[in-house]
Amino acid sequence: MPKVSHEYREARRDEIARAAVRCLERNGVRDTSIADIVVESGLSIGAIYSHFTNKAELARYIVGRFLIPRIDELEAAGSRGDALTPREILSEMLRVFSDGGLPAPLVVQFWAEAMVDAELHAEMTRTAGRLGASLTTAVTPWVRERAGDAASAPLIAQQSAQTARTIASLAQGYIANKAVFGPRDVAEYVDSVADAFGA
Amino acid sequence: MPKVSHEYREARRDEIARAAVRCLERNGVRDTSIADIVVESGLSIGAIYSHFTNKAELARYIVGRFLIPRIDELEAAGSRGDALTPREILSEMLRVFSDGGLPAPLVVQFWAEAMVDAELHAEMTRTAGRLGASLTTAVTPWVRERAGDAASAPLIAQQSAQTARTIASLAQGYIANKAVFGPRDVAEYVDSVADAFGA
């Protein structure tokens, strides 16, 4: 396969995906039709269907294309930092998700789509698995420090995974709450969690 | 308006709503059509449209009908209890949302619908407002106790509202996480939050 052709194809897919995201931000998942994306992109129905087998695959591409770089940022932040606390990891994660990321209502709509589209659910589980691994890695030093020398490696691994899932939950809680009730300062949220659930 | 007629009408709406919920639990919001509800209920298209102006109003009715009793339960629990901690309030709230309530994936799908349907969003904001008020009431004694005698009433009210929003966020986080990644024990989640964010 010639390289130029591959690059052209990727560029075309990106062009379509970016047009789709503009529609999604304007009207939400439910109210953007293929016809809207046709108009926004200036292409034709057939052109879109020659690059994506269906609307769900386009959604999957968008999730991968726009979310994975953010996960990479988080992973980088996690691996360069040393013994970050869950609070710091959550703050970092929400920073990644809030400024310039996909808008919160759109993230919630993707969750909902994933409940219904098995392929999208698989794609999300895959990306979320990477995210979970990053979070687990990032939180392990903190867990080890608190557990003391007596703790076995499997115990630390299990506790790290559990804490990572909790951090992911709190991030999801922030996003869902923001989507339904409007914006909230990240620092205020994290402080409030610590304040209400501390000790 | 004669009472029997009103009761008949309410019963009919309930019959339709229950048939709809059976479809929703089986196939999700996106994959249940009016035609499905027609089959499930044994009625006709027109019968449904003579009781609900459209699909969104049916969704709104379902939210009100099935969620409000749960909120009332929570309110009752909050007002009979004295100085519950945020942990206890969150546990109580999740208990209400988990056993026998609407399944988590369905709740997420309703959030997504609300992003797109203004009327449903208004209905959700209204029910969520009541929930927020209940949570605020429930958490106020705890906030007051911690603040000490020096704290002014407006400060306590503001902090109670803030804590209530945080509890709601954590509940949403639990629901979203459960919907995407599968079930998790409520007590384990709450303990893990306290453990990771304590002190």
Next chain:
DNA sequence: ACCTGAACACCGTTCAAGT
């Protein structure tokens, strides 16, 4: 007043035909 179901506008997707 409640209900019926054919009809309508619109949706995602396909596919024969063009370049």
Next chain:
DNA sequence: ACCTGAACACCGTTCAAGT
């Protein structure tokens, strides 16, 4: 190979007509 757009099956909703 990429693209076109008419055609198709299906969706939510309407409405003239029945009881």
